[in-house]
Amino acid sequence: MTTPAPKRPRVTRRRFLKASAVGGGALALAFVVGPMVGRYRRRRDMRATAEATGEFHPNAWLVIHPDNRIVFTLDRVEMGQGTMTSHPMLIAEELEVDPTVIEVELAVADRRYDHPEFGLQITGGSSSVRTSWGVLRHAGAVAREMLRTAAAEVWEVPLSECLATNGTIEHVPSGRTQTYGALTRQAAEQPIPEPELKPAEEHTVIGTAMDRVDAPMKVDGSGVFGIDVVRPGLLNAVLIRPPVQDARVASFDVGEAKSRPGVRDVVRMPGGVAVVADRYWQARAAVADVTVEWEGGRTTLDTGIMSEELRRLTAEPGKTVREDGDVDGVLAAASGDYLESAYDLPHLAHAPMEPQNSTAHVEGDRCEVWAPTQAPGVAREEIAAMLGLARDHVVVHTTLLGGGFGRRLVADYALEAAQLSKLIAAPVKITWSREDDMCHSMYRPQVRHLLRAVLDPAGTPVAWQHRIAAPSLLEAIVPSWLPAMTPDGTPGAMNRGLSNVAGGVFRGDWIADPTSTEGASDTPYAIPNLRVELARHDPGVPVGFWRSVGHSHTAFAVESFIDELAVAAGRDPFAFRRALLHDAPRNLGVLKAAAAAAGWGEPLPAGRFRGIAQHFSFESYVSQVVELSVEAQRVRVHRVVCAVDCGRVINPDIVRAQMESGIVFGLGAALKQRISYAGGHVEQSNFHDFEMLRMNEMPTIEVVIVPSTADPTGVGEPGVPPIAPAVANAIAAATGRRIRTLPIEPSLVA
Amino acid sequence: MATTFRLNDQPITLEDDAGGETPLLWAIREIAGLTGTKFGCGRSLCGACTVHLDGRAIRSCVTPLRSVRGRSVHTVESLSPDRSHPLQRAWLAENVPQCGYCQSGQLMSAAALLARNASPTDAEIDIAMTGNICRCGTYQRIRRAIHRAAADLREGRS
Ligand code: FES
Ligand code: FES
Numbered sequence A: 001m002t003t004p005a006p007k008r009p010r011v012t013r014r015r016f017l018k019a020s021a022v023g024g025g026a027l028a029l030a031f032v033v034g035p036m037v038g039r040y041r042r043r044r045d046m047r048a049t050a051e052a053t054g055e056f057h058p059n060a061w062l063v064i065h066p067d068n069r070i071v072f073t074l075d076r077v078e079m080g081q082g083t084m085t086s087h088p089m090l091i092a093e094e095l096e097v098d099p100t101v102i103e104v105e106l107a108v109a110d111r112r113y114d115h116p117e118f119g120l121q122i123t124g125g126s127s128s129v130r131t132s133w134g135v136l137r138h139a140g141a142v143a144r145e146m147l148r149t150a151a152a153e154v155w156e157v158p159l160s161e162c163l164a165t166n167g168t169i170e171h172v173p174s175g176r177t178q179t180y181g182a183l184t185r186q187a188a189e190q191p192i193p194e195p196e197l198k199p200a201e202e203h204t205v206i207g208t209a210m211d212r213v214d215a216p217m218k219v220d221g222s223g224v225f226g227i228d229v230v231r232p233g234l235l236n237a238v239l240i241r242p243p244v245q246d247a248r249v250a251s252f253d254v255g256e257a258k259s260r261p262g263v264r265d266v267v268r269m270p271g272g273v274a275v276v277a278d279r280y281w282q283a284r285a286a287v288a289d290v291t292v293e294w295e296g297g298r299t300t301l302d303t304g305i306m307s308e309e310l311r312r313l314t315a316e317p318g319k320t321v322r323e324d325g326d327v328d329g330v331l332a333a334a335s336g337d338y339l340e341s342a343y344d345l346p347h348l349a350h351a352p353m354e355p356q357n358s359t360a361h362v363e364g365d366r367c368e369v370w371a372p373t374q375a376p377g378v379a380r381e382e383i384a385a386m387l388g389l390a391r392d393h394v395v396v397h398t399t400l401l402g403g404g405f406g407r408r409l410v411a412d413y414a415l416e417a418a419q420l421s422k423l424i425a426a427p428v429k430i431t432w433s434r435e436d437d438m439c440h441s442m443y444r445p446q447v448r449h450l451l452r453a454v455l456d457p458a459g460t461p462v463a464w465q466h467r468i469a470a471p472s473l474l475e476a477i478v479p480s481w482l483p484a485m486t487p488d489g490t491p492g493a494m495n496r497g498l499s500n501v502a503g504g505v506f507r508g509d510w511i512a513d514p515t516s517t518e519g520a521s522d523t524p525y526a527i528p529n530l531r532v533e534l535a536r537h538d539p540g541v542p543v544g545f546w547r548s549v550g551h552s553h554t555a556f557a558v559e560s561f562i563d564e565l566a567v568a569a570g571r572d573p574f575a576f577r578r579a580l581l582h583d584a585p586r587n588l589g590v591l592k593a594a595a596a597a598a599g600w601g602e603p604l605p606a607g608r609f610r611g612i613a614q615h616f617s618f619e620s621y622v623s624q625v626v627e628l629s630v631e632a633q634r635v636r637v638h639r640v641v642c643a644v645d646c647g648r649v650i651n652p653d654i655v656r657a658q659m660e661s662g663i664v665f666g667l668g669a670a671l672k673q674r675i676s677y678a679g680g681h682v683e684q685s686n687f688h689d690f691e692m693l694r695m696n697e698m699p700t701i702e703v704v705i706v707p708s709t710a711d712p713t714g715v716g717e718p719g720v721p722p723i724a725p726a727v728a729n730a731i732a733a734a735t736g737r738r739i740r741t742l743p744i745e746p747s748l749v750a
Numbered sequence B: 001m002a003t004t005f006r007l008n009d010q011p012i013t014l015e016d017d018a019g020g021e022t023p024l025l026w027a028i029r030e031i032a033g034l035t036g037t038k039f040g041c042g043r044s045l046c047g048a049c050t051v052h053l054d055g056r057a058i059r060s061c062v063t064p065l066r067s068v069r070g071r072s073v074h075t076v077e078s079l080s081p082d083r084s085h086p087l088q089r090a091w092l093a094e095n096v097p098q099c100g101y102c103q104s105g106q107l108m109s110a111a112a113l114l115a116r117n118a119s120p121t122d123a124e125i126d127i128a129m130t131g132n133i134c135r136c137g138t139y140q141r142i143r144r145a146i147h148r149a150a151a152d153l154r155e156g157r158s
Helices: A013-023 A025-031 A043-053 A083-095 A128-155 A180-187 A280-289 A303-314 A327-333 A376-387 A412-424 A434-439 A473-484 A492-507 A551-568 A573-580 A585-598 A652-671 A723-735 B024-031 B086-093 B103-116 B122-129 B139-154
Strands: A062-064 A070-074 A102-106 A162-165 A168-171 A176-179 A235-240 A248-253 A263-269 A272-277 A291-295 A319-324 A339-345 A357-363 A366-371 A394-398 A428-431 A447-455 A461-470 A529-536 A609-617 A620-631 A634-645 A700-705 B002-007 B010-015 B050-053 B056-059 B072-074
Touching (some): A070 A083, A083 A102, A083 A128, A128 A176, A248 A272, A263 A412, A272 A280, A272 A412, A280 B024, A376 A473, A412 A428, A473 A492, A551 A609, A585 A634, A585 A700, A652 A723, A652 B139, B056 B103, B086 B103, B086 B139, B103 B122, B122 B139
Parallel strands (some): A070 A102, A366 A394, A634 A700, B002 B072
Antiparallel strands (some): A168 A176, A319 A529, A339 A447, A357 A428, B002 B010, B050 B072
């Protein structure tokens, strides 16, 4: 048996573009575009702004007004994850101002706000703090230095005697002070410096639990979500959507709909038939009068058939994405003495609390859009391409988002509003029903995992084979994103060509989609012979990024199977993991922290059992210990202890809130949720058959933040992956029955 | 058809061309123009649309406008003019909201609970709040905030 040094190809989403570029030469073109262009303004432009308005506007994010107002343009959306709070904190730290005085505005779609790694303007991948950590501190420091040099120039004193504190520059020897607002004109004249950033020990803002900036407008009803947008002359529409995936309108009969009060029009448009009225409820009520005949569509979509196909795919070898040592040799030598388990996970909807919606106004060769979207850059590009408008003639305003969870990384709702506005030549909002949202999503795919392992006589795993059958998410997403990544002015034909190539890269199986294997191919467990394979499944269901993406299923498989091995080896599941994590100090760190805080190994009240899991995702490490009881086939989760290592913490309360949020999100999925197809239609429609965790099922959650001096990493998603396996592992401890299918149906429990 | 009732303590007459069948939710949002009350499911399943009808928490998405004639409706906008309601202050102190979309409904359910029960137990909070979904999972903070507001009220810090 060979024991080579473990290879750990860590392909995360932020690296997927580079990975893709290696495989698809044409893709590379899109990534050479410097997304940073225009973020720092030229001196000439700064001077012109200062002369015109007195404002100091040094970069894409910051404007300091002569009346001392500081306005920060947030280039990531706020969907609950806390960017409106964390990002001003980053600026404030270096700008030397009280973060609570900063006014936050939400950026419109603009290339200056492209995500520095994805190369287009989106908010996702739990990357907002990680990728803004350096950029925004730098932006704040540049502005501060320009204000200092301005003061030194005005006072004719050495720069070193000028101190920036709390929105003023002080000349220390003389005690003279000037507010930032009084220095804006002079600051705009200064050369752009290369400032030093403060060492962490000097941080006074970063690391504090500043209250959420967006909370006040969310407790008095004043916050404006997409659904709340009002415009002069705004019409309201609903879209009658196909009952079967991809069916088209054959014909429709408006019946009495148009004679109903308020109803303006009933029109066919891409995706269905729109009923347009003055008000939403008038349009919704008129739907009952419209009869639509549908044709075509994927009537064969059926969850049972998909399950069969996934079983067939995992019965054969897939494409190898990681190979260490000689798995086949060890398996053959074991002559049947190996463990094998398969895990099945269903399609899942994001079901954000705010149903999809968007407002659009097309006027001549211009279009203005208001949307609760994670992807303003994509919305702008898709609308421009579809309506044949110049990119800079499409203005996309982002509102507050009533949840995102990945669903709003696709901009279908914005595109349809723009299409309808053009069609009816009026400003219009399309509001989806909950049923629309549930049945017309881009789902977390249905996935199957097959794992095999061989234990040596001491009970240590020596071989691990992990086969995954899953659809490609990047095949679905990248083609729609690519045109938003190319330089302005790229011909449409080239964008379409690039999209085709990008889709083909994954369709043709040139590259194994890293978002299908993340969390499995980079398993931290030290097992000398290890192979991970991927088989591409393509059932024709629209799929997309769902909070924690591939990790939402790989963690369940890996952390359940490791637990099964521990049980088979007769070892404690915590100790078993600990022994295999000797090369993974930060995984080990959270594992130990969670176990310690949960009192792992200590006696529990009668009827209560524990389960543990750990997982690395979005550059962060999370371990969770669940305490539950099983009564009359009902799983009751009482307590979850969660340890997280996400590097340096900007705002510990937001880290805790995101862990709580991820745990509830993952628990709902594990215990209740499943989207299924029959005859081409989605069988669920609303919260009665796609159920959410509710207050009466809420466990106590305790979050332990493991101190770290590493750069900050994600928190929006990493709380999700460990919870399902931790629950399943606790159920196995309670009942002896192993959960290998999600959601956890009562019949699986007892 | 015109329906006259009291909305946030002001008499109001809303003209509904759907014969009074328009759900109170949409009448409040689109005719009265108060958008703090949210649409989440339209089927009394999520609680995002919770308002008070004569002091009781109801789901406005399934309440026809005509049924509130002569009665008193309160929305989140009426809790206080300046976010000083004990629940609003507790919500801010506990940093409850994430995306915030469910929070108007959560607050209105909690306000109805506190108005009739100054010291709710966890079990009573479960009963009062289980009809309100929070997809962002803020339940633990909501529970803490209700206890905090109740304590403030009892100690006269309102
Ligand atoms: S919108 Fe009324 S309960 Fe959901
Ligand atoms: S805060 Fe987002 S749904 Fe409750």
